[in-house]
Amino acid sequence: MGQSNLAKVIRERRSVKKGYTNKEVTEGTVRELLDTAIWAPTHGMRQPWRFIFVGHDRLPDFxxxxxxxxxxxxxxxxxxxxxxxxxxxxxxxxxxxxxxxxDENFGATSSMIQNFWLLAWEKNLGVVWKTNPHIYDQEVKKILHVAENEKIIGFIHLGYFDEAPASKNRISIDDKFTSY
Structure with missing residues (x-):
């Protein structure tokens, strides 16, 4: 039995950290991907996420x-x-x-990010989820108008690419699975 398209996308998805082309990532493309990505599981339908898009023209100032x-x-x-x-x-x-x-909010937001990542991969749009020190910086929160009851989960770096990064092996499920 062959792999489903979903299984194929999950296994082929990579973190694209560099080697981006000059092709513009548009707000419209990101909105389209998010419109489906937000169908992630979310306890109590809290949908605890929001997004700030920084396009190529605004990136140098940002x-x-x-x-x-x-x-x-x-x-x-x-x-x-x-x-x-x-x-x-x-x-x-x-x-x-x-x-x-x-925990439920973080799990839902992480699931939504994974959905976004997989959808982007299908469109040859490279994604990497960055959690550098600046996401914890109060000054960065001020720059982005992040409220007291909000947390920056990450900066998702986006860019089209010509060459996908190499696959990295996973630890076998046999080494991570037990029965009770």
């Missing part, structure tokens, strides 16, 4: 502002790093003071 939150000696490196993708999608999650709801 990268400079975020880089300025770093110590002087790291700023140029961080600005260059943030200008590598064609666009960035910032994922913000509503936090809860109730640990169970916080």
């Amino acid at each position: 990268a400079r502002k975020v880089a300025e939150t770093y110590p002087e000696e790291k700023r140029e490196n961080r600005e260059n790093y943030l200008n590598e993708p064609n666009a960035i999608l910032v994922i913000i999650m509503e936090e809860s003071d109730i640990p169970k709801q916080w």
Whole structure:
């Protein structure tokens, strides 16, 4: 029995961290992908996410502002790093003071990101979920108008690519599975 299309996409999906082409990642494309990605499981239908799209034209200004939150000696490196993708999608999650709801919100948001990633892969749009130190920085939260009860989950770097990264093996399920 052959692999389903979904199984194929799951197994072939890669993190595309560099080697982006100049093809523009449009807001329309990102919105289209998100429109399906948000069908992820979400406890209590809380849908705890929101998004900030930084397109290619706004990226240099955005990268400079975020880089300025770093110590002087790291700023140029961080600005260059943030200008590598064609666009960035910032994922913000509503936090809860109730640990169970916080975990559920994070699980739902992570599932939504995986959906987005798989849908993007089908369109040859490269994605990598970045959790660099700036996502925890209060100044970056101010730049992005992130509320007190919200958390930046990650910067999703986006860009089209010509060559997919090599596959990396996974640990066998036999090494990670037991029966009770």
